Amino acid sequence: MRVLVIGSGGREHALVRALAADPDVTSLHAAPGNPGIAEVAEVHPVTPADPASVTALAAGTGAGLVVIGPEAPLVAGVADALAEAGIPCFGPGRRAAMIEGSKSFAKQVMTAAGIPTAAARTCTTGAEVSAALDAFGPPYVVKADGLAAGKGVVVTSDRATAAAHASACGTVVIEEFLDGPEVSVFALADGERAVTLLPAQDYKRALDGDAGPNTGGMGAYTPLPWAPPGLADEVLSTVILPAVAELGRRGTPYTGLLYAGLCLTAAGIRVVEFNARFGDPETQVVLDRLATPLGGLLHAAATGGLAGAPVPRWRPGAAVAVVIAAEGYPGTPATGDHIEGADGPERVAGAYILHAGTAVAADGSLVSNGGRVLNVVGTGRDLAAARSAAYEAAGKIRMRGGWYRSDIARRPAPAPSPARP
Ligand code: AMP
Ligand code: GLY
Helix, strand or coil: CEEEEEECCHHHHHHHHHHHCCCCCCEEEEEECCCCHHHCCEECCCCCCCHHHHHHHHHHHCCCEEEECCHHHHHCCHHHHHHHCCCCEECCCCCCCHHHHCHHHHHHHHHHHCCCECCEEEECCHHHHHHHHHHHCCCEEEEECCCCCCCCEEEECCHHHHHHHHHHHCCEEEECCCCCCEEEEEEEEECCCEEECCCEEECCEEEHHHEEEECCCCEEEECCCCCCCCHHHHHHHHHHHHHHHHHHHCCCCCEEEEEEEEEEECCEEEEEEEECCCCCCHHHHHHHHECCCHHHHHHHHHCCCHHHCCCCCECCCEEEEEEEECCCCCCCCCCCCEEECCCCHHHCCCEEEEECCEEECCCCCEEECCCEEEEEEEEECCHHHHHHHHHHHHCCCEECCCECCCCCCCCCCCCCCCCCC
């Protein structure tokens, strides 16, 4: 099978790495990729959110499967264009991807399907915003309705800050505050059936102790030793399958990765958000533990064939990912800083490096090219071993202004909600 992966981040590097290990994947392409991805796949230039150029590239590479990493191409209709061209695509069509692209659409789907989530109101006027803030009370949760790269949500006890975010965003969803540990559960869906992957936890705040602003994700680990047994099965039956059924009923069947961001509250599981693609950096740790060949699973999901696919199996042990970020992230990151120590992945036993925002400079050296630059993945018998491998390898990387959280997986326990203001 010839496979084309669209995207350039750490999640896509993890996907390419796992696909390269699948004996049925005979030829591996990526676009636009990055220097790390280029070591494992043939990279091609592309505008990821342009349906015509992705389809032309897929046809040109003879891809029997296209895997779309990030959300922007999905929301732009790249999967629809591939379907029209008859090329199997792992990733939902534009209308189903609205489950991530619009918070209010996601709430409508959840309400219709009876999926447990925070009570919410969609507001467009100042008067509606005021009424909703008063109705829910502090801490206030205000979400921009459209895609915001993980930065559209403000959780605050300050009413003026909440109101200011709402007026800056236009249409917002204001909702009840959820208290409890957050968990990410991914499911592969084929339009009708679905299968969950290993639950993981990510760290969304920039700084140690869950301080600082929200980011796209600063680290992750799996498995979750503290999670209730049967969590993935409960999420499958109460969240994933009802969502897939509801989207099917609406004539927009969901094919691809359905990501449930969950809060485990005292009252039970609540959905915080849905995403239409693999989470980053949770994918980096989840795929590390996957023993079943990835290409076959994604192809089965893309072609309505999950019923005949193997149930995903997991390797024992643990994985911890630490994100190395650039100076300035999550604001405007510095770019072009030289990176040393990112090669030689075997230098720390059990650790390896995935590229996210990297590029090759004119002089051939590796430089930063985005906010989240590298992921250091540590593996081991348990979380403590995986964590120490990750941090030992992270300590060997040199980049001006580079920084990372030092507490990823330090306390793998049901901590209070990272969102608590
Ligand atoms: P979202 O983009 O919806 O995932 O929100 C980003 C982050 O904001 C989440 O990961 C949570 O940490 C926090 N958050 C979102 N909704 C809520 C909520 N209803 N209660 C508490 N925290 C929330
Ligand atoms: N790790 C959060 C996300 O991918 O949205």
